[in-house]
Amino acid sequence: MDRRNVHFALVLAYHGPGFRGWQFQEGQPTVEGSLRKAAAPLFQGPFRCRAAGRTDAGVHARDQRVLLAGPCEHSADTLAKALNARLCEGIAVLQCREVGPDWDPKSGSFAKSYRYQVWRGPYLPPVLHDRVWWIQGRGALSQTAIEAAAAHLRGEQDYDSFRSAHCQARHARRCIWQLDFRPEETAAILAHPDERCALASFTVTGNAFCQHQVRIMVGTLVEVGLGKREAASIPGILEAKDRQAAGRTAPAQGLTLQRVYFPGEEALSGVPSDARWPGCPWD
Amino acid sequence: MDRRNVHFALVLAYHGPGFRGWQFQEGQPTVEGSLRKAAAPLFQGPFRCRAAGRTDAGVHARDQRVLLAGPCEHSADTLAKALNARLCEGIAVLQCREVGPDWDPKSGSFAKSYRYQVWRGPYLPPVLHDRVWWIQGRGALSQTAIEAAAAHLRGEQDYDSFRSAHCQARHARRCIWQLDFRPEETAAILAHPDERCALASFTVTGNAFCQHQVRIMVGTLVEVGLGKREAASIPGILEAKDRQAAGRTAPAQGLTLQRVYFPGEEALSGVPSDARWPGCPWD
Numbered sequence: 024m025d026r027r028n029v030h031f032a033l034v035l036a037y038h039g040p041g042f043r044g045w046q047f048q049e050g051q052p053t054v055e056g057s058l059r060k061a062a063a064p065l066f067q068g069p070f071r072c073r074a075a076g077r078t079d080a081g082v083h084a085r086d087q088r089v090l091l092a093g094p095c096e097h098s099a100d101t102l103a104k105a106l107n108a109r110l111c112e113g114i115a116v117l118q119c120r121e122v123g124p125d126w127d128p129k130s131g132s133f134a135k136s137y138r139y140q141v142w143r144g145p146y147l148p149p150v151l152h153d154r155v156w157w158i159q160g161r162g163a164l165s166q167t168a169i170e171a172a173a174a175h176l177r178g179e180q181d182y183d184s185f186r187s188a189h190c191q192a193r194h195a196r197r198c199i200w201q202l203d204f205r206p207e208e209t210a211a212i213l214a215h216p217d218e219r220c221a222l223a224s225f226t227v228t229g230n231a232f233c234q235h236q237v238r239i240m241v242g243t244l245v246e247v248g249l250g251k252r253e254a255a256s257i258p259g260i261l262e263a264k265d266r267q268a269a270g271r272t273a274p275a276q277g278l279t280l281q282r283v284y285f286p287g288e289e290a291l292s293g294v295p296s297d298a299r300w301p302g303c304p305w306d
Numbered sequence: 307m308d309r310r311n312v313h314f315a316l317v318l319a320y321h322g323p324g325f326r327g328w329q330f331q332e333g334q335p336t337v338e339g340s341l342r343k344a345a346a347p348l349f350q351g352p353f354r355c356r357a358a359g360r361t362d363a364g365v366h367a368r369d370q371r372v373l374l375a376g377p378c379e380h381s382a383d384t385l386a387k388a389l390n391a392r393l394c395e396g397i398a399v400l401q402c403r404e405v406g407p408d409w410d411p412k413s414g415s416f417a418k419s420y421r422y423q424v425w426r427g428p429y430l431p432p433v434l435h436d437r438v439w440w441i442q443g444r445g446a447l448s449q450t451a452i453e454a455a456a457a458h459l460r461g462e463q464d465y466d467s468f469r470s471a472h473c474q475a476r477h478a479r480r481c482i483w484q485l486d487f488r489p490e491e492t493a494a495i496l497a498h499p500d501e502r503c504a505l506a507s508f509t510v511t512g513n514a515f516c517q518h519q520v521r522i523m524v525g526t527l528v529e530v531g532l533g534k535r536e537a538a539s540i541p542g543i544l545e546a547k548d549r550q551a552a553g554r555t556a557p558a559q560g561l562t563l564q565r566v567y568f569p570g571e572e573a574l575s576g577v578p579s580d581a582r583w584p585g586c587p588w589d
Binding site: 034036037038083085086103104107112113114115116117118145146147148149150152154212213214215217281282 | 317319320321366368369386387390395396397398399400401428429430431432433435437495496497498500564565
């Protein structure tokens with residue numbers, strides 16, 4: 024019997040509402056817990072399971088990267104099929120390949136993109152249930168105001184005001200290269216496209232993120248888009264280094280971990296080639 | 307108190323899996339049952355509830371049309387708000403307006419469009435769960451073969467082979483003007499667009515449909531796309547007037563009632579202006 028120790032790199036997608044987030048918690052449905060349970064009979068002994076990043080309860084992923092490493096007789100293809108057959112409906116292994124022993128989904132990636140979807144209107148189309156933040160009301164969010172505010176949130180800076188009070192990171196210095204707000208097509212959702220309703224999404228790409236950072240940035244930008252807060256107030260919020268200065272935490276169901284970037288994918292990531300930060304892959 | 311009898315035309319959207327279809331069934335969660343329950347306290351007496359067409363259990367709608375008629379003190383806007391506040395998560399009233407006493411969602415409409423989504427690949431992305439027919443495997447469905455077969459299913463003809471054995475319509479003569487099969491964009495779904503996976507949709511527009519007609523047509527066309535059946539076999543299936551001659555019934559969760567067309571919307575409907583059929587609005 025071939026008892027070699029194998030390292031597998033997985034691309035995992037999941038629909039958030041079925042899980043109490045990524046991280047294993049005894050007796051709770053979590054993504055890590057479900058994956059470990061599905062993988063256990065496919066390894067001949069203890070194995071490691073490690074993700075590129077934790078996601079909160081209710082947050083979706085279309086590109087979570089996971090290392091599964093341990094004694095295994097299966098090929099990557101067989102493992103992927105067997106995992107998909109054993110996983111519950113809300114999770115799927117999209118890719119699985121064998122990697123070297125040094126591959127690490129967290130320290131090996133140089134950037135992550137998140138997408139946050141918001142729906143503005145007097146009602147929520149059922150097809151969007153569980154997938155957006157429904158900002159009830161009429162009248163579009165101001166794209167101009169949001170873009171002006173977002174400009175202050177890009178760059179390398181201290182995001183202390185934009186992280187959860189429970190964030191355990193040693194510091195909140197992060198690089199955000201992309202923070203865009205764009206209207207999305209609603210033709211496939213609305214029978215009769217209605218100007219009082221709008222779907223839009225934020226795309227955020229950075230080297231790393233503090234706990235709830237994307238959700239607090241989005242919550243604050245939406246307040247700007249609704250005219251409840253000035254775009255010019257953002258620099259003051261950053262300077263305050265105080266969670267209370269920023270806006271509300273946007274709800275989890277609007278957020279998707281969209282892509283994790285590894286060296287060799289610099290061009291795809293949209294990270295400018297002159298960007299420099301600690302751990303920059305082109306340094 | 308104003309006890310006038312009012313007729314309201316509603317545009318209703320719903321997500322299928324939560325309901326045992328449109329039609330009221332005692333003790334079962336149905337769309338009609340949920341709507342009646344939400345509407346009851348908003349009318350001052352018995353009221354009528356009638357849809358443009360029934361949908362099966364699991365089928366979605368983004369544009370079901372419904373008549374609510376009875377003694378009511380509320381304006382159309384207030385009724386819509388009150389209904390949305392009382393309806394469960396899977397249903398929403400997208401529009402509500404007062405209409406004349408002759409308006410009827412079924413006999414008053416001249417065409418309906420359905421959309422049927424299929425996903426071909428070795429796995430099902432969680433975001434598509436409940437929304438597509440997952441045709442497990444690798445290798446694309448043949449668009450050429452499906453188009454050749456679909457050509458035989460357009461026109462005014464007898465669809466006896468393409469209706470459920472339980473269909474209660476007196477005959478199966480119907481007009482299908484549009485039956486298209488098109489690949490859809492997968493960039494928002496897949497982290498790394500993968501040629502072995504494909505999303506595609508059928509769009510079907512006709513004057514009326516027999517029970518399960520769209521689902522049996524799609525089931526048969528998918529068999530053609532997989533090479534299990536010849537495109538040239540379709541005329542023989544139509545001639546057989548026998549349900550056993552056609553393919554399987556595609557599962558409900560891929561189907562959406564996409565739009566119901568009323569006189570004045572002929573140009574939008576894509577129905578050719580020289581089309582003629584019983585009840586044609588431009589006759």
